Amino acid sequence: MFGYEEQEIIGNDIGLLWGPRPSEFRSNGRWATRGWSRRGTAIRKDGTSFPAALTMVTDRTATDAFTTAVLQDLGAGDDAERQVQELQSELARLARLNELGEMASTLAHELTQPLAAIANYSQGCSRLMASEHTQTGEQLQNVLQEITQHALRAGDIIRHLREFITRGGGEKRLEHIQQLTEEAMKLALMGSRLAGIETELCFEAKRDLALVDRIQIEQVLMNLIRNAIEAMDSIEDPKLTITTRNESDNTIVVEVSDTGSGISAEVEGVLFRPFVSSKPRGLGIGLAMSKRIIEAHGGRINGRRRACGGSTFTFSLPLKEGPPHVQ
Ligand SMILES: Nc1ncnc2c1ncn2[C@@H]1O[C@H](COP(=O)(O)OP(=O)(O)OP(=O)(O)O)[C@@H](O)[C@H]1O
Ligand SMILES: [Mg+2]
Structure with missing residues (x-):
């Protein structure tokens, strides 16, 4: 030595x-x-x-x-210590980059829907104005209202994501899950793709009051509904069914079923992994994000092929304790 x-x-x-x-x-x-x-x-x-x-x-x-x-x-030890420190700071940097990337993808994903709807409605509005038939102010007003609603939703999403970044989560309030489901269904089905899809809501849950972040749960529902619609793209007699039920005294289960293509074998085991997609223009982030949201609310989410064709995606949420409280 x-x-x-x-x-x-x-x-x-x-x-x-x-x-x-x-x-x-x-x-x-x-x-x-x-x-x-x-x-x-x-x-x-x-x-x-x-x-x-x-x-x-x-x-x-x-x-x-x-x-x-x-x-x-201490020569070797100091070196090793320094290397560990360098590695740690590199890992922290990568984690931050990864988080930023994930945030950016999430934002892109969530804004696609309202922006596409705004574009569609604006085009519709121009066509109405250019058409030779006299348009009533009421017709135009309806379309403009749709545009406003989607623009407000886009703003909501951005504000909400900002809250999510700064406070590590949005605000949770007591919400009626069946009411949220109805709203999300309306939002997701708005626009052109509703055409020809039979929809059914079966609200069987007697209790549905849960402490949740409304926008996040609506995002989950909209992701599931959008996936269902996309899976039924070229299917005859497409049907979308949303069912709710109380699995136990303290849980509500929401089930989104479609009569679409069914979950393909390649993605079956990795459905909830980020960036897994079988669609040419899919980001593969909808289900990964939904899982994150549901688990952060203390629930679970899963998807399966239906025996009669199509798929069913189910998520559960813990209820607020108390007597039955359906509105
Ligand atoms: N209802 C469904 N029926 C059949 N396959 C589905 C259904 N929902 C999801 N999948 C499969 O799971 C994959 C992942 O879905 P996910 O919503 O995470 O991403 P995506 O829809 O491909 O893209 P995006 O990020 O735009 O939502 C889909 O590409 C599809 O293969
Ligand atoms: Mg999707």
Whole structure:
């Protein structure tokens, strides 16, 4: 470690191996009586040095005093420590980047729907105005109202995501889940794709009051409904059914079923993993995000193929305790 032969060391002062002696190294002309430990520099025979920790412990008997010095080479350890620190800060940086990327994808995903609806309705509005038939103000007003509603929703999503980033979650309130379901159904079905889809709502739950973030749960429902519609794209007699029921006294289950293509074998086991998609223009983030939201609310989500064709996606949410409270 130091490059000395044994006989060169024996009988020598420890100062031979250690850098400038700190003043507390001796007290009153003797080795310090207490244990002593310090980081410093150890010096090799050839004059080169390396970082080291020196620990000195003195053991006194009635007649003698023995001092044990332990010198620990910190060179390798410091390197390893530095590497761990560098790795940790790199990991933190990557985690931040990843989170940012995920946020950006989520935002892109959620804004697609209201923006597409705004574009559709605006085009419709122009056509109405350009058409030769005289349009009533009422017709135009209806279309403009739809545009306003979607623009407000886009704003809501952005505000909500900002809250999510700064506070780690949106605000939870007591909400009637069946009411949210109806609203989400309306929002998701609004626009052109409703055409030709038979929809059915079967609200069987007697209790549906839960402490939730309304926008988040609506996002989950809209993701599931959108997926169902997309799965029924070229299917005859498409039918979308949403059922609610109380699985136990303290749980509500919401089931979104379609008569579409069914879950394909490639994605079956990885449905809820981010960026898994079988669609040419799909981001593959809808279900991953839905799972995150439902689990953050203490619920569970799963999807399965239906025996009669199509798929069923189910999520559960814990209810607020108390007597039946359906509005
Ligand atoms: N109702 C459904 N029927 C059949 N397959 C489905 C259904 N819902 C989801 N899937 C499958 O799960 C995949 C992942 O769905 P997810 O909603 O996460 O992403 P996506 O719909 O492909 O894209 P996007 O991010 O735009 O929602 C889909 O690509 C599809 O293969
Ligand atoms: Mg989707």
